[in-house]
Amino acid sequence: MDRQDIIQALRSKGQEQKALHAKACAERERFFGNRVEVRSVIEYASVCQRRCRYCGLSQDIQNPRFVLTSKQFLVAMDDVVERGRRVVLVQSGEVTNQGFREELLENFARVRERHPEVELMCGFGTQDLDFYQRLRACGVQRYLLKFETSDEHLYQELKPDDQLxxxxxxxxxxxxxxxxxxxxxxxxxxxxxxxxxxxxLLFLRELAVPMGSTSPFIAGEHCALAGYPNADLDLTLNCLALMRLLCPTMLIPTVSALEIVSPGGLGRGLLAGANVVTIHDGTPRHLEDRYRIYKKERHLPRNEVLSTVAALGLRGLNTPLT
Structure with a gap:
């Protein structure tokens, strides 16, 4: 599939789109059967030192913020593991403060001792080599860092304090x-x-990483791009399906933001070839509204996510659907 083929497929509608998504699901089944990975998410902190023009966590926005205490984090991790989760994503805004990072590393070391069976994934933006090495030494196996866009000029417009x-x-x-x-x-x-x-998509294939994702653009409340419309759901789903076809062995989530674009979006992501669902059930309830990448109501309840997976005849890759 060359660049022009991809451009044409991104515009697919109707029967062409159905055929594209069916082909993507067939590729998923070829490598993963009917199983999807189930991840819990713990939002560790809503502070961020970046000024991304689309994100509700930008330091330029005056929203209430939080950083979990060590006790809150460990209790949250215990809770999701007790529910059967074996892959946990821990994420926050980008913070390079040394005190913040030292406590974070200590917490991950404690988690690794308590839950050696859990696959730990994190997303803390760009840090330095020493932090990456120490984080890996604490037993964190995965790291999430999206390139957002492969066009350097667009990247600069969206993230004025960073470079692609x-x-x-x-x-x-x-x-x-x-x-x-x-x-x-x-x-x-x-x-x-x-x-x-x-x-x-071609760049992601060239990267040859084991996990990839596409998220629909949704401007955060009060951010610089707040007046722009949300991404088109069909375009996002077509991108996801093409990602599956170009990178057939990749773990690709149907992201929670699809539900903001359109109710039922998460299920449609699975029907477009996704093989991961993320459940935002780790952050303490009273702090959830302070992690505002998009807006307050942004996630399906755990039971609805799992029932969506089951209704499509899919099963948990690494955990029961509980």
Whole structure:
């Protein structure tokens, strides 16, 4: 599949789209059968030092923030493991404060001792080599760092205090340290054409990472791009299906943001070839509203996510659907 084929497929509607998604599901089944990975998410902190123009965590936005205490984090981890989760994503805004990072490393070391069976995944933005190495030594196996867009000019417009080259250097650092890396793009960005998305997909294939994702553009409340429309659901789902076809062995989630674009979006992501679901059931309830990447109501309840998976005849890859 070349660049022009991808551009054309991204525009698929009706029967063409159904055929594209069916082909993607067939590829998923060829490598994974009817099983999907189930991840819990713990949001560790809503503070961030970046100024991304689309994100509700940008430091320029005056929203209430939080950082979990060690006790809160360990209790949250105990809770999701008790529910049967064996893959847990821990994420926060980007913070390079040394005190923050030292406590984070201590907490991960404690988690590894208490729950050696859990696959730990984290997303803390770009850090430094020493932190990556120490995080890996604590037993964290996976790292999430999306390149967002492979177009350097668009990247600069969206993330004025960062550069794409810097981001890509850190993707390589993470691989060198020994992390299983997850990366990917945002679909439907202001100023993004289908050709840009095709380049993103080809770039992701070239990266050859074991995990990838695409998220629909949804501007955070009060952010610089708040007035722009959400991404088109069909475009995002077509991107996901093409990701499956181009990278058939990859772990690809149907992201919670699809539900904001359109109710039922999460299930449609599974029907487009996704083989991962994320459940936002780890963050303490009273703090959930303070992690505002998009807006307050952004996640399906755990039972609805799992019932969606089961209704499609899919099973948990690494855990029962509980």
């Amino acid at each position: 080259e810097h981001r890509l250097e850190h993707l390589q650092l993470l691989r060198d340290v020994g992390f299983k890396v997850s990366s990917g793009n945002i679909t439907g960005l202001p100023g993004q054409s289908p050709a840009f998305i095709a380049d993103d």
